[in-house]
Amino acid sequence: MADQEQEDRTEQPSEKRLREAREKGDVPRSRDLSGAMVVLAGVAALISTGHDAMEHVRSIYRLGLSYSRDALFAGNLPGRVWFGALHEALGIFTPIAAATLLAALAAPTLLGGLNFSAEALQPKFERLDPIAGLGKIFAMRGLVELGKSLLKLALIGIALIALIRNWQPEMMQTGRGSVGAGIAQSLGLLGRAGLIFGVMLGLIGGVDALWQRFDHNRRQRMTKQELRDEHKESEGSPEMKGRIRQVQIQMSRRRMMQELPKADVVVVNPTHFAVALQYDDGRMRAPKVIAKGVDVLAMQIRQVAGSHRIPLVEAPPLARALYATTDIGREVPASLYVAVAQVLAYVYQLKQAVAHGVTPPEPPRPEVDPDLMGPYRDN
Template sequence: MADQEQEDRTEQPSEKRIREAREKGDLPRSRDLSGSMVVLAAVATLISTGHDAMEHARTIYRLGLSYSREALFAGQLPVHAWYGALHEAVAIVAPIAVATLLAALGAPTLLGGLNFSAEALQPKFERLDPIAGLGKIFAMRGLVELGKSLLKLLMIGGALLILIHSWQPEIMETGRGVVGAGIAQSLGLLGRAGLIFGVMLGLIGGVDAIWQRFDYTRRQRMTKQELRDEHKESDGSPELKGRIRQVQQQMSRRRMMQELPKADVVIVNPTHFAVALQYDDGRMRAPKVIAKGVDVLAQQIRLVAASHRIPLVEAPPLARALYATTDIGREVPASLYVAVAQVLAYVYQVKQAVTHGMTPPEPPRPEVDPDLMGPYRDN
């Protein structure tokens, strides 16, 4: 069943999937790569600082064997020797400790980056299940780990056996000469062996790092259904987005109808389109569209305008052009200034005529560029 489920995971992991895995502490890691870098750093530091380390070791040796009669009877000799030996020991160990610490931090950074996960620190008692552990042994990852262990045993063990056989004369010479020279020669042999051991482990670690990266990506792959579910979760389902748009439209229409009584004129066409304009020459550079609609919404605009005694002017081309070019809350474009000015002048003249009992003027027929009507040119 697990193999079948893995075969269904054909899609590359999303950023959200990778982020959730990192939060759980699941990152590509290679213990072999980390171990090899630590060993190489320790051996390389030991070889490069070997001469200084020998001097510090001689100093420790002298502190325990060379002292004056006065120092012996003063009672401070043990404390003096202890502090001196500690100082020299720190000088020997410090470069190696710093190098191995940097290597231990650098290896995870190269492969998966540094990461802290509180969830990974929580105890998981299911890991103590012996049946599940037995299943992991025969799983793909278990077989790969077994193969790596056998490969390390063969490569590193074989290399060290070859070295011991080829270095046999040098090893035998270490006990026949001067003590200092024998110690130096022994340390040199150990350093070279450690360096070869680190290089062999590094080769295995490099191969393991490639495998761990591949295996991590394989384990994080997703099925098509999981990818669709994630997109729905992040973007919202089409039904939810449609409902949100519907609510937004209702709220926008409600605000529009609340602003409609402030209009100075409503330009209609005569049944399909309705556009309400507001103009205050003291505050506005140009007239502003505060409401617009087609069909049923246009009818509602006309009813509200009639109830508030807002003039309605029939100018079909201008109504279509305003609807096509100007959003609610925007000023009319400069290309429609003249046409809109004619309508506003007409409204003003009608008000004056009614006030003074005069005959109202004829409604204007403003000319509009047909291209400004956009898709409503033939409506």
């Protein structure tokens, strides 16, 4: 059943799926690669500090084998010898421990990066189910792990057998010379053996790292239905999107009505269209539309304009063209400059006539290219 479900997962995992897996502590990890890095770091530290390690070993031997007459009768001899030997031993193992610790911390960054998940620390008692455990053993992942273990055993065993056979004469010579020479030769053999062991483990770890990355991606794959559900969840339901759109429209209209009192003129198509224009020759290159609407919204624009004594100019073709071509907050297109200029000139003359008590001018009848009205040509 699980294999069938995995076969249905044909889609690559989404970023959300990978992020959720990471939060659960599910990231690709290779114990073989980490082990190889730790071994190689330790061997490198052992080889690079071999001379100093020899000096520390000699000091430990001196502490245990050479005493003065006064030291033999001193009451603090055991403690002094113990602390001295501990200090020398720390000098031997500190570089190795530091190198292996850094390698252990750096290894996870090569595959999956550093990651801490509190959820991964929570106990999961279903892992104690023996039946489920048997199922995992015979699953593809369990078989791969078994194959890797057998491969490691075979490769490392063959390498160690070959080393013992090739180095047998050198190993027999370690006890025939001086103590210092024997220790140096033993450390050299140990370093070379550790280096070969680390290289073999590194080769296995490199292959394992590629497999772990592939297996992690395979386990995180999604079905087409899961991908659609996640997309729907991230985008939101149609009802929610409609509600958000409605709220956005309401907020946009509210801001538009707040800007409307700044208009210089409202061009109308008596009942259907209303477009409010603002122009400041000191700050604007061309007049811009600060409000527009049709039907009910057009009526509201006319009412607000009337309450603020903003002139209404009836020019149906121009009103429809402005509504079709210009968004709120945008300047009118160059193709409507002449028509809009006629309206603004009329508004200026109208204000002058009212101020001086003379006969107002005739309203303009600006000509507009019918193609600029778009779908509103016949409104």
